[in-house]
Amino acid sequence: MVVADGLSVMALYIPYSYLQPVAQAAGVSPQLTTLLISAIGGGSVSGRLLSGWMSDQPWCHPLYLTRAVVTMSCILPFLLSWVDHLWMFAGLSLLFGFLTGQWIAATSPLLVSLLGIDQLSQAFGLLTFVRGVASPDLTPPYAGIACGTVTVNPPPWPVLPLWRGVLPFCSGGCLLVWLCLFLSRK
Numbered sequence: 001m002v003v004a005d006g007l008s009v010m011a012l013y014i015p016y017s018y019l020q021p022v023a024q025a026a027g028v029s030p031q032l033t034t035l036l037i038s039a040i041g042g043g044s045v046s047g048r049l050l051s052g053w054m055s056d057q058p059w060c061h062p063l064y065l066t067r068a069v070v071t072m073s074c075i076l077p078f079l080l081s082w083v084d085h086l087w088m089f090a091g092l093s094l095l096f097g098f099l100t101g102q103w104i105a106a107t108s109p110l111l112v113s114l115l116g117i118d119q120l121s122q123a124f125g126l127l128t129f130v131r132g133v134a135s136p137d138l139t140p141p142y143a144g145i146a147c148g149t150v151t152v153n154p155p156p157w158p159v160l161p162l163w164r165g166v167l168p169f170c171s172g173g174c175l176l177v178w179l180c181l182f183l184s185r186k
Contacts, residue, residue, distance in 0.1 A: 009131045026084045036093045043097025051102035055109035062110035073099040
């Protein structure tokens with residue numbers, strides 16, 4: 001589960017570094033591209049609120065919520081390849097923030113539901129360590145290297161959306177393997 005979360009966190013930070021240059025290359029003015037990061041933040045707040053409420057409901061298990069939002073967020077980088085207007089970038093940014101906000105907010109309820117409240121501090125500490133290793137200081141340069149260079153403006157397509165989309169896909173695979181192993185032990 002920790003490996004899956006680490007891969008997702010790596011994918012989480014790529015849009016923060018490359019969204020503005022990609023939008024500018026599509027013809028969006030530099031003054032307006034700064035609003036895209038704010039749109040991600042606004043979507044994240046609403047996603048976190050909804051996820052917190054949903055995780056408290058008996059009909060919603062945090063594991064299924066996490067799997068669903070990480071899977072849905074895999075599609076968004078590929079859609080960026082066809083976006084060429086500010087409103088399209090803003091819509092995808094809002095949706096990206098909404099989905100990733102749900103994933104982040106469902107982490108604690110997920111750990112409690114799978115491991116119990118007595119293991120929460122140890123599990124959350126390990127998860128925080130892995131998220132720190134997969135931090136924004138490391139991930140965007142790795143994505144830049146995968147594109148051929150760190151300073152390219154904008155990054156070549158479709159390599160960057162592929163990088164951003166493949167990491168959560170691999171994360172989902174790791175989570176599925178972990179879930180099968182976890183359920184086989186019970």
